Amino acid sequence: ETGVTQTPRHLVMGMTNKKSLKCEQHLGHNAMYWYKQSAKKPLELMFVYNFKEQTENNSVPSRFSPECPNSSHLFLHLHTLQPEDSALYLCASSQEFLGGYEQYFGPGTRLTVT
Amino acid sequence: GENVEQHPSTLSVQEGDSAVIKCTYSDSASNYFPWYKQELGKGPQLIIDIRSNVGEKKDQRIAVTLNKTAKHFSLHITETQPEDSAVYFCAASTSGTYKYIFGTGTRLKVLA
Numbered sequence: 001e002t003g004v005t006q007t008p009r010h011l012v013m014g015m016t017n018k019k020s021l022k023c024e025q026h027l028g029h030n031a032m033y034w035y036k037q038s039a040k041k042p043l044e045l046m047f048v049y050n051f052k053e054q055t056e057n058n059s060v061p062s063r064f065s066p067e068c069p070n071s072s073h074l075f076l077h078l079h080t081l082q083p084e085d086s087a088l089y090l091c092a093s094s095q096e097f098l099g100g101y102e103q104y105f106g107p108g109t110r111l112t113v114t
Numbered sequence: 115g116e117n118v119e120q121h122p123s124t125l126s127v128q129e130g131d132s133a134v135i136k137c138t139y140s141d142s143a144s145n146y147f148p149w150y151k152q153e154l155g156k157g158p159q160l161i162i163d164i165r166s167n168v169g170e171k172k173d174q175r176i177a178v179t180l181n182k183t184a185k186h187f188s189l190h191i192t193e194t195q196p197e198d199s200a201v202y203f204c205a206a207s208t209s210g211t212y213k214y215i216f217g218t219g220t221r222l223k224v225l226a
Contacts, residue, residue: 004157040218090158105150106157
């Protein structure tokens with residue numbers, strides 16, 4: 001799992017907390033993604049960044065705030081979350097964001113909102 | 115909207131037998147179809163993919179077939195081993211877009 005790393009691997013937070021998830025890719029890719037994985041549901045694309053520019057905000061609530069300072073790092077800032085936001089949050093990267101390039105995933109952050 | 119249906123949701127096979135997972139996509143413009151394996155506590159790992167200009171691709175015990183007319187694609191695992199036990203996801207994507215449409219996953223159990 002040295003290609004795409006995510007920290008922390010597990011996070012428990014209260015609804016009034018503020019926390020951040022971090023993702024780093026070591027593949028020299030130009031595009032990075034945040035996905036939400038909930039039980040028995042397809043992976044849900046949340047945000048897409050291409051060359052540090054946000055390309056997509058897939059109708060994600062404002063309590064999720066992404067940040068991409070450079071092509072290798074991606075953050076997801078969390079505040080005033082709801083229990084239904086508990087899920088596995090996956091980061092992915094690809095060489096380019098168009099053209100059907102392979103996406104490589106990190107191990108995910110298991111988030112529990114209490 | 116665009117979607118990918120994946121079946122079965124769970125599959126149990128005896129070690130050494132074959133396993134087949136099937137996906138159907140709705141967007142006829144889809145031309146890239148990756149398969150991912152997700153083990154417990156890990157992120158999805160790309161195991162094989164196929165593009166619409168070929169009908170079949172094989173990598174050792176894993177093969178993927180594509181029927182563009184029927185908009186079906188399938189994952190075939192032969193001589194299954196206990197370490198093949200995982201959740202498998204199919205996806206469909208289109209050149210010129212960044213979106214992957216994922217299936218809901220198949221939990222494969224290989225019984226020793």
